[in-house]
Amino acid sequence: MAKIKKRILHVDDELDxxxxxxxxxxxxxxxxxxxxxxxxALKKVDLDSYDLIILDIMMPDMSGWDLxxxxxxxxxxxxxxxxxxLDISDSRFKKLKEHGIKDYITKPFDKDELVKRVKKALSx
Amino acid sequence: xxxxxxxxxIAIVIIFGFGFYWYRQQQQSEKYTGPVxxxxxxxxxxxxxxxxxxxxDQGFFEKxxxxxxxxxxxxxxxxxxxxxxxxxxxSTSAGNVFVSYxxxxxxxxxxxTVATKQIKELVAxxxxxxxxxxxxxxxxxxxxxxxxxxxxxxxxxxFNGILQEDVELVYLKPSEMLDAISNEEVDAVFVWxxxxxxxxxxxxxxxxxxxGGEDFYFILxxxxxxxxxxxxxxxxxxxxxxxxxxxxxDNSEKAKEFARDRFDYESEYMDYNWSKQEFTVILEQAxxxxxxxxxxxxxxxxxxxxxxxxxxxxxxxxDALEEVKPEAVGxxx
Amino acid sequence: xxxxxxxxxxxIISIGLVGMLVFGVVFTSxxxxxxxxxYELLHDIQIATSELNLVLYEYLMxxxxxxxxxxxxxxxxxxxxxxxxEEELEKRREREEEExxxxxxxxxxxxxxxxxxxxxxxxxxxxQNLIQEETSQKKIDTAMLLEERLVAQLLIISQSIFTDxxxxxxxxxxxxxxxxxxxxxxxxxSVLIIIVISATTTLFVVRSISKPLDKLIKGTEIIGxxxxxxxxxxxxxxxxxxxxxxxxxxxxxxxxxxxLLEKKIEELKELDKLKDDFLNTTTHELKTPLIPIRSxxxxxxxxxxxxxxxxxxxxVEMIFRNENQMERLVNxxxxxxxxxxxxxxxxxKKTTFAEIVTxxxxxVKNVAKQKNILLVLEPMLEMxxxxxxxxxxxxxxxxxxxxxxxxxxxxxxxxxxxxKKKDDLVVNIKDTGVGMDKKTLKRLFTPFFQAESGLKRxxxxxxxxxxxxxRIIEAHNGKIWAESLGQGRGSTFIFTLPIKKPxxx
Numbered sequence: 029m030a031k032i033k034k035r036i037l038h039v040d041d042e043l044d045x046x047x048x049x050x051x052x053x054x055x056x057x058x059x060x061x062x063x064x065x066x067x068x069a070l071k072k073v074d075l076d077s078y079d080l081i082i083l084d085i086m087m088p089d090m091s092g093w094d095l096x097x098x099x100x101x102x103x104x105x106x107x108x109x110x111x112x113x114l115d116i117s118d119s120r121f122k123k124l125k126e127h128g129i130k131d132y133i134t135k136p137f138d139k140d141e142l143v144k145r146v147k148k149a150l151s152x
Numbered sequence: 153x154x155x156x157x158x159x160x161x162i163a164i165v166i167i168f169g170f171g172f173y174w175y176r177q178q179q180q181s182e183k184y185t186g187p188v189x190x191x192x193x194x195x196x197x198x199x200x201x202x203x204x205x206x207x208x209d210q211g212f213f214e215k216x217x218x219x220x221x222x223x224x225x226x227x228x229x230x231x232x233x234x235x236x237x238x239x240x241x242x243s244t245s246a247g248n249v250f251v252s253y254x255x256x257x258x259x260x261x262x263x264x265t266v267a268t269k270q271i272k273e274l275v276a277x278x279x280x281x282x283x284x285x286x287x288x289x290x291x292x293x294x295x296x297x298x299x300x301x302x303x304x305x306x307x308x309x310x311f312n313g314i315l316q317e318d319v320e321l322v323y324l325k326p327s328e329m330l331d332a333i334s335n336e337e338v339d340a341v342f343v344w345x346x347x348x349x350x351x352x353x354x355x356x357x358x359x360x361x362x363x364g365g366e367d368f369y370f371i372l373x374x375x376x377x378x379x380x381x382x383x384x385x386x387x388x389x390x391x392x393x394x395x396x397x398x399x400x401x402d403n404s405e406k407a408k409e410f411a412r413d414r415f416d417y418e419s420e421y422m423d424y425n426w427s428k429q430e431f432t433v434i435l436e437q438a439x440x441x442x443x444x445x446x447x448x449x450x451x452x453x454x455x456x457x458x459x460x461x462x463x464x465x466x467x468x469x470x471d472a473l474e475e476v477k478p479e480a481v482g483x484x485x
Numbered sequence: 486x487x488x489x490x491x492x493x494x495x496x497i498i499s500i501g502l503v504g505m506l507v508f509g510v511v512f513t514s515x516x517x518x519x520x521x522x523x524y525e526l527l528h529d530i531q532i533a534t535s536e537l538n539l540v541l542y543e544y545l546m547x548x549x550x551x552x553x554x555x556x557x558x559x560x561x562x563x564x565x566x567x568x569x570x571e572e573e574l575e576k577r578r579e580r581e582e583e584e585x586x587x588x589x590x591x592x593x594x595x596x597x598x599x600x601x602x603x604x605x606x607x608x609x610x611x612x613q614n615l616i617q618e619e620t621s622q623k624k625i626d627t628a629m630l631l632e633e634r635l636v637a638q639l640l641i642i643s644q645s646i647f648t649d650x651x652x653x654x655x656x657x658x659x660x661x662x663x664x665x666x667x668x669x670x671x672x673x674x675s676v677l678i679i680i681v682i683s684a685t686t687t688l689f690v691v692r693s694i695s696k697p698l699d700k701l702i703k704g705t706e707i708i709g710x711x712x713x714x715x716x717x718x719x720x721x722x723x724x725x726x727x728x729x730x731x732x733x734x735x736x737x738x739x740x741x742x743x744x745l746l747e748k749k750i751e752e753l754k755e756l757d758k759l760k761d762d763f764l765n766t767t768t769h770e771l772k773t774p775l776i777p778i779r780s781x782x783x784x785x786x787x788x789x790x791x792x793x794x795x796x797x798x799x800x801v802e803m804i805f806r807n808e809n810q811m812e813r814l815v816n817x818x819x820x821x822x823x824x825x826x827x828x829x830x831x832x833x834k835k836t837t838f839a840e841i842v843t844x845x846x847x848x849v850k851n852v853a854k855q856k857n858i859l860l861v862l863e864p865m866l867e868m869x870x871x872x873x874x875x876x877x878x879x880x881x882x883x884x885x886x887x888x889x890x891x892x893x894x895x896x897x898x899x900x901x902x903x904x905k906k907k908d909d910l911v912v913n914i915k916d917t918g919v920g921m922d923k924k925t926l927k928r929l930f931t932p933f934f935q936a937e938s939g940l941k942r943x944x945x946x947x948x949x950x951x952x953x954x955x956r957i958i959e960a961h962n963g964k965i966w967a968e969s970l971g972q973g974r975g976s977t978f979i980f981t982l983p984i985k986k987p988x989x990x
Contacts, residue, residue: 048780113772139783
């Protein structure tokens with residue numbers, strides 16, 4: 029029986045970042061779709077088909093916060109994690125967790141750390 | 153800030169203190185500061201002459217720079233006689249005594265009075281059938297001879313419609329009158345205090361009495377040449393007596409006690425008599441009327457050889473009293 | 486008009502009015518004094534006249550020298566007084582017409598009775614002589630009849646004189662009453678005038694001062710409360726007006742200063758914002774390239790792109806090492822920039838310090854174990870709760886401990902001690918490491934300073950760690966310094982934290 033691959037959506041405006049994340053995660057057996065902007069994420073894809081959504085925060089078109097809010101409006105059960113250069117304070121993170129964020133990881137990241145966190149987020 | 157105020161307060165208090173002290177000094181400075189003058193006074197040693205003795209006792213003579221020697225006599229006549237004899241500079245006596253001498257001695261001078269009231273009464277035995285004044289007709293009445301009382305009795309009888317010849321006058325000394333009326337030697341007496349008091353006290357309800365007049369001048373007599381030589385002394389003498397007069401007005405009880413002790417009266421008598429006295433120093437117009445009336449009476453009675461009433465204006469020396477208390481001089485001039 | 490002037494003028498007016506009143510009082514007093522003097526003289530004449538009559542009656546009764554003498558004395562004295570009165574009344578001819586008339590009539594009558602009295606006296610003496618000389622009864626009767634007529638005349642005129650004196654005295658009293666009434670009216674009017682004038686003056690002066698003063702007070706209050714645009718509206722050209730002008734000037738200047746300040750603040754805010762943006766952008770720009778570098782290097786090293794040969798592996802490892810250094814540098818630079826720009830906000834929380842120290846020590850346990858270095862945590866007794874930014878203090882402890890571990894050779898010892906000293910918490914980290922010389926100690930906490938310089942660096946680092954620690958500790962109002970006995974003799978790093986709440990930035 030073929031295992032159903034977990035599908036992951038990654039939104040980031042940096043092509044290189046998209047590429048390395050895709051490489052790392054696909055090597056672990058995930059299916060990764062990369063999208064360059066928030067607008068695309070909302071219009072061009074079917075969010076329901078993903079098990080996990082990874083968002084960058086600092087994007088020129090639409091910020092990760094914005095995108096996250098809209099996604100949550102569509103369905104609050106989506107699993108979302110932030111992958112960002114920005115430092116989020118503990119209190120902010122707590123608040124975000126209340127709103128549904130599963131985790132956030134700072135860039136640059138360790139390959140192994142990223143994998144571990146993604147697996148953890150998927151299992152919750 | 154507080155210190156400054158304190159200094160101001162102290163300064164003001166000191167200034168006021170000085171001011172007050174200076175003012176008091178001014179008041180006190182009435183004390184005479186010239187040479188002391190000597191005066192000898194022949195005074196009567198009974199209540200009527202109180203002013204002189206009080207002046208001495210309260211130090212008024214001393215204060216006014218006078219060294220006064222008081223010679224006491226039992227009667228105004230005795231005092232006047234002594235004075236006329238040259239034994240005193242001033243004497244106190246009844247106006248009547250003065251009038252009696254005024255015909256002969258034209259150098260007598262009156263400088264003021266020491267008393268201006270003496271009550272005389274007619275006291276009569278009821279058992280002699282005397283109950284109203286008219287009953288006196290035909291009775292024996294004791295009176296001092298040639299005295300003011302005799303004159304006054306005449307006035308009393310005249311006022312009550314009784315002629316002099318309708319009564320029998322018995323000339324007695326006032327001191328003899330109590331016995332005389334007690335022993336029924338006389339039916340009535342016309343007399344003044346203290347004899348009057350004693351008689352009324354002794355005989356009580358057995359006698360009846362009527363007011364016989366109170367006009368009276370107990371005068372200060374001096375001589376013309378004395379007064380000419382000693383006008384200032386006379387003035388200060390008068391001043392001292394006026395101060396005694398004020399003293400009596402302001403300290404009636406104390407003065408009364410002094411008189412009682414000085415003249416040796418009983419308290420009961422003092423209580424009876426003190427308020428009946430008028431110790432005032434004056435010279436008034438009515439004196440002329442009194443003296444002239446007495447003079448006329450004397451002439452009529454043949455007690456003197458003179459036929460004319462003396463001009464008593466000449467016998468009054470106004471200046472001493474006028475200087476010290478002009479309102480006490482009521483003589484028209 | 487100046488306030489001063491106004492006050493002086495109103496004072497002068499008041500004094501003037503009082504002076505007026507005093508003058509009025511004095512004037513009427515003098516009048517009344519005159520009238521009293523007049524009355525006294527006339528009253529004296531009246532009394533003297535009745536005394537004269539008394540003596541006349543006495544004379545008529547007894548015809549004696551004494552009475553004659555007294556009558557003449559009195560008569561002379563009255564004539565004298567009449568003259569005095571006449572003189573006195575002449576002074577005020579217009580007012581005293583009636584009195585002067587009466588006085589003249591009295592005077593004339595007096596002369597008459599003087600004559601009459603002399604005649605009466607002479608006639609009486611004559612009659613007495615006639616009686617003594619036993620002259621004819623007819624002659625005596627005639628003389629006596631004349632006597633009667635003369636005496637009657639004398640009495641009538643004496644009476645008339647007395648009546649006149651009563652009239653004149655009455656008139657004098659009426660005059661005095663009139664003057665008194667005049668005085669009363671004058672006083673009343675004066676007082677009224679004084680009240681009106683002084684009330685008006687006072688009102689004017691007071692209002693002219695108090696109204697602007699009130700405006701001034703209100704105005705300064707408004708300005709004081711912060712409304713600098715408010716202008717005090719006083720148009721008067723006096724001291725108060727000047728004060729208002731000064732005040733308005735002052736608030737104008739203040740407004741200018743404030744708007745300048747506001748501009749500056751805006752500029753600073755702008756600058757700050759720019760810095761923020763710069764920081765955020767820089768963070769992003771600096772870190773972004775590092776992502777693929779790191780990831781690809783890791784992928785390569787984990788043989789995800791196939792096995793690498795020794796040379797290749799060494800090369801990639803070198804790349805990875807430098808990427809790490811790059812990351813460290815970037816983080817530290819960003820950190821210190823944050824600290825410098827005072828964007829650092831401390832999140833203060835009351836914490837048991839012991840907890841943090843324990844965590845910090847735990848974090849470096851493995852590294853210590855690797856180097857065989859003994860970590861000794863001294864017992865922490867009676868540690869009070871302290872308000873600190875947990876994360877940042879952990880950062881400091883972590884930094885100091887990793888430094889200690891870095892600079893202490895194998896089999897060394899690091900002792901961590903926490904003590905309460907007066908109002909501060911004192912933390913020591915003592916190592917048996919390489920130590921420092923005086924020169925190094927001085928420059929220890931300056932940014933980018935590294936104990937060694939140049940390419941031969943044995944110990945890796947950014948050189949920013951200690952300056953970051955200094956920033957953090959100083960942000961807590963604490964102090965941080967280092968001590969060392971010299972090279973090779975170990976070092977002690979000490980920092981203090983005030984137990985009382987530090988100032989928030």
